[in-house]
Amino acid sequence: MNKISFLIFLFSTLISFSSKTDKVIARQGQVSFFSYTTAENIEAKNNQVLSIIDFSTNEIAISMLMNAFVFKKSLMYNHFNDSYIESDLYPKATFNGKIIDLDITKEGAQTRIAKGTLNIRNIAKEIEIKVIFENKKGSYSLTGDFEIIVKDFDIKIPPIVAPNIAEIISTKFIFEYQPYEK
Amino acid sequence: MKNNIFFLLLISVLIGTSVSVKAQDLLKIIDEEYPNTPQYEIATFKATRLSIGQSIENRKKGVLQLMVMNRYWNLPNNVQTQSFVADKWSARFGLEYGLTDKFTIGGGWTSLEDTYDGYLKYRLIRQQKNSKKHFASVTLFQNASYNGNSLEDTFSKKLAFTSQVLIARKFTPNFSLQIAPTFIYRNATAVNNDSNSHFAIGIGGRYKLANHVSLVSEYYHVTNPITTKDTYGAFALGVNWDVRFLMLQFQMTNTRSMVEDAFILQTPNNFNTEDGNFVFGFNAVFTLN
Structure with missing residues (x-):
């Protein structure tokens, strides 16, 4: 009897412990990508990227809809979604991982490494990204940039377009976080 | 004694699963945070003509x-x-x-x-x-x-x-x-x-x-x-x-x-x-x- 009550106690503490964690969320995060070639420059921006950081574990998750990327030319938007990313089949891109040695109490900017899994088109890649985490009097932001190799995600580019699309796409992100309340 | 070992095992399993599940949990939380904006179908057809006749597609502004x-x-x-x-x-x-x-x-x-x-x-x-x-x-x-x-x-x-x-x-x-x-x-x-x-x-x-x-x-x-x-x-x-x-x-x-x-x-x-x-x-x- 005693043991059962102890178990219940343990369970409840475990559950309360996990729900008490400090989470922050960014609802209008920005992710943009650039493809620079001598033939053509292509850029696109997504202003509706979601991100959550759990300060109790320093874990971070990022998720975005691929069809929310905005291009300068409407035809590029069609091709991006229909012919390259295939957003009907793979609507989201995600990242989940951990910011190593993050100290949220420290005021100002700190450069850290975020280590985790990038998932585009259902293909998962382990990556490390250099990020700048900033604590400005209790408001948090995360910025950084990294590179994506097009081939890694099985994106097929016909030879006739190859000169116009870079093999390595540079990507930038800015997230501004607010306290997360469920 | 036997009970205690079993108990320790249970705790370690519990902690283990709660840690490993965490990162995936964050992605699950995020999924519920997506706003309910309409998702339009893209490229029902790609050209303004299907082949010989008109299709529902048109050109965007300024194109x-x-x-x-x-x-x-x-x-x-x-x-x-x-x-x-x-x-x-x-x-x-x-x-x-x-x-x-x-x-x-x-x-x-x-x-x-x-x-x-x-x-x-x-x-x-x-x-x-x-x-x-x-x-x-x-x-x-x-x-x-x-x-x-x-x-x-x-x-x-x-x-x-x-x-x-x-x-x-x-x-x-x-x-x-x-x-x-x-x-x-x-x-x-x-x-x-x-x-x-x-x-x-x-x-x-x-x-x-x-x-x-x-x-x-x-x-x-x-x-x-x-x-x-x-x-x-x-x-x-x-x-x-x-x-x-x-x-x-x-x-x-x-x-x-x-x-x-x-x-x-x-x-x-x-x-x-x-x-x-x-x-x-x-x-x-x-x-x-």
């Missing part, structure tokens, strides 16, 4: 589209032909411009019939993903054409008008289907007892074979065809290939004209491989932003 449509065919019983490739060639040169994201204007000239055509296209409803209310896209189409080769004497008698309600649904990422109820009004008829008003229904589909290639087919059935001469339903089977700003549309068809009222109503031959009936078509569509 200019240039198209050159070609039709090649042989004359029947033409034994002394010296023509290169084909006996006859007709071409339509057209422009299309997006005034707004929903409203497109266009026009063109066809060489063989000396026909001018102009049209308006308005995108009424866009299909949304997982929506019972917006399960299909609807585009309204209205054109007017002037046939310079017509034997009628006045300007207004050389005019014909086509109205279409284009209804299309993207069923899967690869497959889209379109139904097009059509009304055609001709100001003049060849013989007086022929009707000025005609109803037709068009059906067409696109199947995506690869990321840049799709198979398309279209058929138009006229419910009250012209009585004074034999006409047949317009049919096309083709392949569309698109890359960057260029789309090439190849088709096998029985239609020679490229203006709606003419090819829907006045296709004088059936679709088969005989000379005079078999028409090879080729459209080049350039999109300029």
